[in-house]
Amino acid sequence: MNTVIEIEQAIERLPEHDQRKIAEWFEDHRLIVASSAVLSSIYDEEDAGENQLVEE
Numbered sequence: 001m002n003t004v005i006e007i008e009q010a011i012e013r014l015p016e017h018d019q020r021k022i023a024e025w026f027e028d029h030r031l032i033v034a035s036s037a038v039l040s041s042i043y044d045e046e047d048a049g050e051n052q053l054v055e056e
Contacts, residue, residue, distance in 0.1 A: 011019060 011022060
């Protein structure tokens with residue numbers, strides 16, 4: 001599957017139960033990404049914007 005249209009068509013062919021599982025996965029994924037962005041922002045504020053992954 002190379003395009004969004006192909007993915008959409010494949011999802012439409014899935015049983016409703018599997019479509020709901022994919023929808024739940026996307027929502028979980030969206031929340032994880034949003035949470036990560038917020039957490040990164042908090043760490044940056046605490047460190048005055050310095051990178052947490054650099055050894056001193």
